[in-house]
Amino acid sequence: MKQIQWFPGHMAKARRLIEEKLKIIDVVYEVVDARIPESSRNPMMDEILKNKDIILILNKSDLADPNITKKWIDYYTKKNIPFVVSNALNENILDKVYHKTIEVLKHLHDKDQSKGKSKRNFKAMVIGVPNVGKSQFINNLAGKNKVRTGNIPGITKTQSFIKAKKDLLLFDNPGVLWPKFATKEQAFRLALMGTIKDDILPLDEVTIFGVEYLKDNYPKALEEKYNLDLSSLETTIDIIDEIGRRRGALMAGNEIDYERVFNLFLYDLRNGALGALSFEKPE
Numbered sequence: 001m002k003q004i005q006w007f008p009g010h011m012a013k014a015r016r017l018i019e020e021k022l023k024i025i026d027v028v029y030e031v032v033d034a035r036i037p038e039s040s041r042n043p044m045m046d047e048i049l050k051n052k053d054i055i056l057i058l059n060k061s062d063l064a065d066p067n068i069t070k071k072w073i074d075y076y077t078k079k080n081i082p083f084v085v086s087n088a089l090n091e092n093i094l095d096k097v098y099h100k101t102i103e104v105l106k107h108l109h110d111k112d113q114s115k116g117k118s119k120r121n122f123k124a125m126v127i128g129v130p131n132v133g134k135s136q137f138i139n140n141l142a143g144k145n146k147v148r149t150g151n152i153p154g155i156t157k158t159q160s161f162i163k164a165k166k167d168l169l170l171f172d173n174p175g176v177l178w179p180k181f182a183t184k185e186q187a188f189r190l191a192l193m194g195t196i197k198d199d200i201l202p203l204d205e206v207t208i209f210g211v212e213y214l215k216d217n218y219p220k221a222l223e224e225k226y227n228l229d230l231s232s233l234e235t236t237i238d239i240i241d242e243i244g245r246r247r248g249a250l251m252a253g254n255e256i257d258y259e260r261v262f263n264l265f266l267y268d269l270r271n272g273a274l275g276a277l278s279f280e281k282p283e
Contacts, residue, residue, distance in 0.1 A: 015176055019048055024123055025171065027105055029097075031057040031128035031137050034064035034085065036280040037072055039189040040129050042176060053104050056083040057097070059133040062090070068278035075282035088136040097141060098166045123161075125171040131195050138162055138170050185209075189279050194270050203262040210269055211236050211243075213279060221274045240265075 028049055032040040037058055056076065061069060069085065076083045082104050086093050102109065105122060112120055128134045141164040162170045181187040188209040191201045198206075214222045219230055222239070226246045233239050241256050243249075249260040268274055 018173060021171060022052060025125045026108060026122045027053045027055060027101055027124045029055055029057050029124050029126045031059050031126060031132045031134045033132045033193050034058040034061040034069055035278045036189045036193060039186045039280050040132055040195060042129055045127060055100055055104055056081055057086050057137060058083055059086045059088055059137055061085045062087040063272045063276055065276050065278040068281055071282050086137065088133050088140040093140050094165055121167045121169050123169045123171065127173050129195050138172055141165065141168060141170060192269060192279060207240065207262045207265050208236050211239055218277055221277060225268065225274045
């Protein structure tokens with residue numbers, strides 16, 4: 001597979017603005033998809049954020065395999081990386097995010113106290129690749145629908161400060177991807193989760209990658225969702241054909257409508273219709 005590049009102009013601009021605003025930021029919330037936490041981290045941010053305090057937000061945890069999430073919790077705990085497991089869509093996450101923030105920023109709080117300063121409003125920058133739920137996360141902390149949300153990449157196009165509850169000011173950013181993906185597996189994981197737009201990678205290759213991963217790791221999820229018997233299906237294409245028949249994705253002459261099958265499968269996968277699944281494990 002050729003090296004994939006996808007770096008729209010507004011993302012390049014967002015990078016510049018992030019670098020400019022960092023001077024006034026106390027902490028960075030890096031929102032990732034709990035189903036692919038490392039693949040959805042932007043390696044470019046290490047270079048941009050440098051020594052800034054970062055809290056990793058493992059969002060969409062309700063869609064991730066809880067057993068794999070436990071392994072990620074152990075992984076980040078051992079690496080001493082501050083994190084919060086988050087389901088920003090339908091769980092009140094304010095208290096645990098705030099407590100983790102106070103824990104990480106204790107050095108700033110102590111410094112203020114030693115100088116006799118009053119309690120500050122902590123300024124937090126929210127970053128992350130597209131479609132990891134940054135806007136849901138901000139709305140959850142703010143208690144209101146202050147930013148647009150949607151299950152497609154690229155909803156947020158501008159930057160703004162938003163007053164959250166407690167002592168938090170949140171600085172929102174558009175999703176920022178990096179210019180090149182390290183491996184095809186990483187690119188496919190991001191495509192499966194809808195982080196990159198569906199016209200960037202061939203949908204047939206993305207679907208084949210997803211079906212093969214499920215066949216190897218979550219065969220029951222495939223069988224139960226689409227009423228399949230995997231033991232009777234020899235190849236990945238056989239599975240995709242059978243999904244098409246079961247979902248009625250057929251054209252004239254009883255031919256499989258592959259484009260429709262690909263879109264149906266990806267919709268089901270991204271929205272949790274196949275259950276809570278993870279597509280990356282700690283190495």
